[in-house]
Amino acid sequence: MTVTSETTPVSHYQRIGGASSVKAAVELFYDRVLADPELAGYFTDVDMTGQRRHLALMLTVVLGGPNEYTGRGLAEAHQPMNIPVAHYAKVGAHLTEVLTQLGVPADVLAHVRTVLGEVQDQVVATGNRPGA
Ligand code: HEM
Numbered sequence: 613m614t615v616t617s618e619t620t621p622v623s624h625y626q627r628i629g630g631a632s633s634v635k636a637a638v639e640l641f642y643d644r645v646l647a648d649p650e651l652a653g654y655f656t657d658v659d660m661t662g663q664r665r666h667l668a669l670m671l672t673v674v675l676g677g678p679n680e681y682t683g684r685g686l687a688e689a690h691q692p693m694n695i696p697v698a699h700y701a702k703v704g705a706h707l708t709e710v711l712t713q714l715g716v717p718a719d720v721l722a723h724v725r726t727v728l729g730e731v732q733d734q735v736v737a738t739g740n741r742p743g744a
Pocket residue numbers: 651654655658663666667670683684685689690693695699700701703728731735
């Protein structure tokens with residue numbers, strides 16, 4: 613038996629290729645978001661260099677990589693923007709489409725979809741949630 617392969621869990625982060633892959637995904641993701649007329653307006657006054665960095669660090673944590681995220685919490689950053697569910701769904705679709713395009717394995721994609729479901733209430737404005 614090969615001890616290492618059976619005892620060392622390999623994170624999603626490592627499996628997709630680590631920092632460079634996450635960075636590539638974030639670049640493509642924001643290119644798509646900024647090209648989307650329904651979403652671009654949110655980012656007009658945003659420093660996109662810092663924004664890309666923060667999302668990359670957060671995605672790294674979601675994928676089981678090292679936690680170096682120093683930005684605000686999701687609710688703190690997003691609640692003031694009054695984001696509707698439809699825009700949340702579009703952003704989520706851009707992210708999963710980019711990951712699919714990059715050939716990320718299905719189980720990693722499923723994990724990202726699960727997390728997108730879990731954090732929706734932090735991002736979507738309280739008054740815009742279904743049933744709220
Ligand atoms: C799961 C979905 C999302 C994640 C993981 C996410 C992640 C992040 C992160 C990490 C930041 C940086 C916070 C900071 O710098 O302190 C941020 C800021 C921001 N997000 Fe999101 N976001 C999501 C959904 C959305 C949606 C749906 C929109 C708009 C439709 C959006 C628009 C923005 C904007 C405009 C900022 C900059 C806010 C500012 O600088 O004041 N995000 N997001």
